Amino acid sequence: MPEPIAAIVERIERIEKFPKRQPVDEALWVLVVGKVVATRTRPTKLQPDGTLLVRTASAAWSQELSLLEPTIRAKLNQNGVRVERLRFQVGSVAPITTPFEIAKVTKALPRQPIPGELAAVLAEVEDEELRAAIGAALERRLGG
Numbered sequence: 001m002p003e004p005i006a007a008i009v010e011r012i013e014r015i016e017k018f019p020k021r022q023p024v025d026e027a028l029w030v031l032v033v034g035k036v037v038a039t040r041t042r043p044t045k046l047q048p049d050g051t052l053l054v055r056t057a058s059a060a061w062s063q064e065l066s067l068l069e070p071t072i073r074a075k076l077n078q079n080g081v082r083v084e085r086l087r088f089q090v091g092s093v094a095p096i097t098t099p100f101e102i103a104k105v106t107k108a109l110p111r112q113p114i115p116g117e118l119a120a121v122l123a124e125v126e127d128e129e130l131r132a133a134i135g136a137a138l139e140r141r142l143g144g
Contacts, residue, residue: 023052024081026096032075033068034140035096036133041065042093050084052076055091060127062088064134071141114138 023046030038040057047053056062065072069086076083114122118138125131 024076028076028079028081030096032072032079034133034137036129037061037065037137038096040093040130040133044089046081046083050082052081052083052086054086054088055093056088057090057093058127059090060125060130062090064125064127064130068134068137071137112139 024032024043026038029041029043033041040061042055043052044055045053054065056065065088066086072086073083114135122131122135122138125134
């Protein structure tokens with residue numbers, strides 16, 4: 001009887017010598033969320049219902065990235081990864097291994113100043129690195 005390829009691949013991945021596939025290619029993840037966010041997050045599993053599980057370095061990252069969920073989902077969907085929702089889980093995040101420089105890509109994206117209301121909300125983010133990452137993402141999103 002015919003069997004879906006995904007089921008066959010899943011069985012093969014259960015064999016320890018075959019590594020698990022990542023639900024989102026690391027280079028694509030860096031392009032979608034930016035290098036700073038990518039160093040603190042990692043997509044871990046895409047569930048059959050379209051939920052993408054994302055590991056984050058802290059609860060603060062989870063909470064703040066939940067605000068960017070529509071943007072992240074839209075960019076993933078534009079790049080062929082069908083995601084209905086994101087669910088964030090705090091845990092350890094491995095270093096990025098993709099040998100490519102995202103700075104060249106992000107410099108090419110147009111940027112717009114963050115409007116006053118958004119800037120005021122952004123100023124309330126306590127984690128300086130997270131605030132900078134969200135600010136850069138907003139500037140690029142508003143510009144494109």
